[in-house]
Amino acid sequence: MQALFGQLLVGLINGxxxxxxxxxxxxxxxxxxxxxxxxxxxxxxxxFCAWYILQSVHIGDFQLGYWSSLIIAPLVVGAFGxxxxxxxxxxxxxxxxxxxxxxxxxxxxxIQGVFRNEFGSSGLPYDIPPLLAGGFNLGFMxxxxxxxxxxxxxxxxxxxxxxxxxxxxxGSYLRAGTENPALVQAFGINVPLMVTLTFAFGAxxxxxxxxxxxxxxxxxxxxxxxxxxxxFAVVVIGGMGSIMGAIVTxxxxxxxxxxxxxxxxxxxxxxxxxxxxxxLMIKPAGLFGKEH
Amino acid sequence: xxxxxxxxxxxxxxxxxxxxxxxxxxxxNTIKLGVLSDFSGLYKDLGGDGSVVAAKLAVQxxxxxxxxxxxxxxxxxxxxxxxxxxxxxxxxxxxxxVDAIVDVPTSSVALAVAxxxxxxxxxFLASGPGSSxxxxxxxxxxxxxxxxDTWMLANGTGTxxxxxxxxxxxxxxxxxxxxxxxxHDTTAAVEKAGGKVLGSVNVPISTQDFSSYLLQAQSSKAxxxxxxxxxxxxINSIKQAGEFGIVKGGQQLAGLLVFITDIHSLxxxxxxxxxxxxxxxxxxxxxxRAFAKRFAPLDKGIHPTMVHAGVYAAxxxxxxxxxxLHDVKDGVKIVDEMKKMPTDDPLFGKGSIRVDGRVLHPAxxxxxxxxxxxxxxxxxxxxxxxxxADEAFRPLKDDGCSLVK
Numbered sequence: 001m002q003a004l005f006g007q008l009l010v011g012l013i014n015g016x017x018x019x020x021x022x023x024x025x026x027x028x029x030x031x032x033x034x035x036x037x038x039x040x041x042x043x044x045x046x047x048f049c050a051w052y053i054l055q056s057v058h059i060g061d062f063q064l065g066y067w068s069s070l071i072i073a074p075l076v077v078g079a080f081g082x083x084x085x086x087x088x089x090x091x092x093x094x095x096x097x098x099x100x101x102x103x104x105x106x107x108x109x110x111i112q113g114v115f116r117n118e119f120g121s122s123g124l125p126y127d128i129p130p131l132l133a134g135g136f137n138l139g140f141m142x143x144x145x146x147x148x149x150x151x152x153x154x155x156x157x158x159x160x161x162x163x164x165x166x167x168x169x170x171g172s173y174l175r176a177g178t179e180n181p182a183l184v185q186a187f188g189i190n191v192p193l194m195v196t197l198t199f200a201f202g203a204x205x206x207x208x209x210x211x212x213x214x215x216x217x218x219x220x221x222x223x224x225x226x227x228x229x230x231x232f233a234v235v236v237i238g239g240m241g242s243i244m245g246a247i248v249t250x251x252x253x254x255x256x257x258x259x260x261x262x263x264x265x266x267x268x269x270x271x272x273x274x275x276x277x278x279x280l281m282i283k284p285a286g287l288f289g290k291e292h
Numbered sequence: 293x294x295x296x297x298x299x300x301x302x303x304x305x306x307x308x309x310x311x312x313x314x315x316x317x318x319x320x321n322t323i324k325l326g327v328l329s330d331f332s333g334l335y336k337d338l339g340g341d342g343s344v345v346a347a348k349l350a351v352q353x354x355x356x357x358x359x360x361x362x363x364x365x366x367x368x369x370x371x372x373x374x375x376x377x378x379x380x381x382x383x384x385x386x387x388x389x390v391d392a393i394v395d396v397p398t399s400s401v402a403l404a405v406a407x408x409x410x411x412x413x414x415x416f417l418a419s420g421p422g423s424s425x426x427x428x429x430x431x432x433x434x435x436x437x438x439x440x441d442t443w444m445l446a447n448g449t450g451t452x453x454x455x456x457x458x459x460x461x462x463x464x465x466x467x468x469x470x471x472x473x474x475x476h477d478t479t480a481a482v483e484k485a486g487g488k489v490l491g492s493v494n495v496p497i498s499t500q501d502f503s504s505y506l507l508q509a510q511s512s513k514a515x516x517x518x519x520x521x522x523x524x525x526x527i528n529s530i531k532q533a534g535e536f537g538i539v540k541g542g543q544q545l546a547g548l549l550v551f552i553t554d555i556h557s558l559x560x561x562x563x564x565x566x567x568x569x570x571x572x573x574x575x576x577x578x579x580x581r582a583f584a585k586r587f588a589p590l591d592k593g594i595h596p597t598m599v600h601a602g603v604y605a606a607x608x609x610x611x612x613x614x615x616x617l618h619d620v621k622d623g624v625k626i627v628d629e630m631k632k633m634p635t636d637d638p639l640f641g642k643g644s645i646r647v648d649g650r651v652l653h654p655a656x657x658x659x660x661x662x663x664x665x666x667x668x669x670x671x672x673x674x675x676x677x678x679x680x681a682d683e684a685f686r687p688l689k690d691d692g693c694s695l696v697k
Binding site: 003006007010011013014116120125129135136137141142144146147216217218220222258261265268 | 331332333336367442493494500501503504507510511527528535536537538540541
C-alpha cells in the first residue's frame, strides 16, 4: 500500500508538468488555432534561462537565482515567443493547420540542434534551491519539499489561467477574438496584439514549467523533445481546445502513469498513448473537447 | 615480348613487390588510431575529450615518432548508440585507413565494434567498456579488454559490501548490455558471499528522473541499493536518493561503477562514504601524480579517470607491439604479440594479457573521503584494500570464451 501511495505521489508530480505544458498548448491551440510544436523547445529554453541566470548572474546567493528565474525566464521566453509570432506565425493563420505544425516543428528542431551542439545531450546540473531543500516524512514515503512545491505551484498557476480565460472580461475578449476577429476588432479591440500576447503567454507558461523542472529533471537540450510527445497525447485526450480539460487530464494521466509504474512498470511509457488511442476511437474530440 | 624480356620484367616486378610489401606493413610509415567515445552524452566526462588527450600523451611517451613512424589520431562521437558506433567503425576501417580503435566506454557499442573489428582483422583496444562478455562469450582474437569489467566491479564492491553486513540487495539497473552484465555479475558475487537479491528495476539509459525507481528500491526494504549504472545516471540516482531521504532511512547506496568525475560532480558532502572499486587513482603514487599533472591542464582541469588511464596504457602497449612486429595490418598478429609481452606502464604498473584478451592488473577497493579528510582539490579517495591481479578478474575456466582451450 505504501509503495502504491508513493508512486501515486510521484505520478502527481509528473502530472503537474504535463498539466502546465498542456495548458500552454491548449491555450495556444484553443485561441490561436496553431498546433505549437515549439512548446517543448520553449520549455527547454526556460530551463536554460534559469541555468544561465544561476551561472552568470551572482545576485547575492543561490536562492535569488532560482526565485528570480521564475519571473525572468518566462519574460525572456515570452519575448522570444512574440518574435516568433510576429515574424513567422502571423503569416500562417489563414492557412491550414498543417503549415503551423510544420513551421513550429522545424523551429523546435533548429532550437534544439543549436543547444545540443553547444551543450551536449547530457544534463547540466541544477541544484534544488536551499529554501526548498529537505522534506516531510509522510509515513508511506519521504516527500521532498521541492516536489511538493511543484505540485502546489502548478495547481495555482493552472487554475489562475483557467479563471482568467473563462471567467474574466479579458478572457472573453480573447475567446471572442478567435471566433470572430473582424467583429471584435470593429468594437475597437486590438485583436492582433491580443493574439501575439496570447502566444507569448503560452510560451511563458512553458518556460515557467521549464524553470520548475530544472532541479528535478536537470537542464538538458533534449528535455523538451522527451516530454512534448506525452504532452501532445495529454492535450489530444483532454480535448484540443479545452483549458480545464488540459489541466484535469494532465494531472489525471500523471496519476495513471504512476499507477502503471506500480503494477506493470514496463508499460509506463506507453500507457498514455494506449489511452489516447482508446479516447480517439470513442470520443474523437477528446474527453472535454467540443465537436468542431 | 621475348622470353628474356619477360623474365627480366617478372624479376623487376617481383623485386618491386618485395620492396613494396616490406614498407606496406606500415603503409606510409603512419599508424592511424581512432578514439571512439561519448563526446556529448552521459559518459563525456569520464571518457570523451580526455580520452583523446590520453591517447596523444601515450603517443608522445612511446617515442615512436622519433623512430620515423608517424601516429595520426582521429576521433568520433558514438553517442552511446551501437548502430552509430558500428557504422563509424566500419567507415574508419574501410575508407579512412584506421588501424585500431580505442576507448568506447559504452558496452553495447563496444560489443558491436568488437564484431566489426574482428570482421576487418583490425585491433580493438577496449579500454572503456565494462561488460565482462567482451572476454567471455563475445571474446574475439582482435579485442583486448583493459582497465575494468563488470566481474571485477561485482567482486570488488559487491563482495566487500555484502561481507560487511549489506546482505540484502535491490538493483537499479541501466537497461542495456552494461547494466545487465553488472547486475548479473554482482548478483553472483552477492549470493556467493551469503547475501540475497530482493528485486530489481530496469531504467532506460540517460534517465533524468529516478524518483519512481528509488521509491521501489525503498519499499523493497533491501539493506543495499545497488546502482548498476554509470556516469550521469549514477550521479542522478545518488543525488535524488539524497532528496528522498533514502540513506537517512537506513538503506545503503552501492555505486557499482563510480568514476572520480562523478564524485567531482556530486561533491564530497553527498558522495562521502561511498565504496568503489577502481584500477587507477591519480593520487596513488608519484608516477600517477605526474601523469595527472600533465593531463589536467589539457582536459579543463579534470583529473584522469581510470578510463583515461586505460586509453593511455592501451595505446602505449599497442604501439610497442606494432613497432616490434613492424606490422600494423594484421590485427590478430598484433594482439597475439601483445598477449606475449608483459604490460608495464607508469599508470597500472606491471601486468599481463591473458589468452581471452583480458588485461590483468591489481584492483583497489577505495572509499570516498569526508569533506574534512580532503586536503586539496580532487583529493577524494582513500585506499581500503588492494586486490591482487590474479584474484581481481574472472578465472579463465569460468569465461565461456572460445579462445580458451
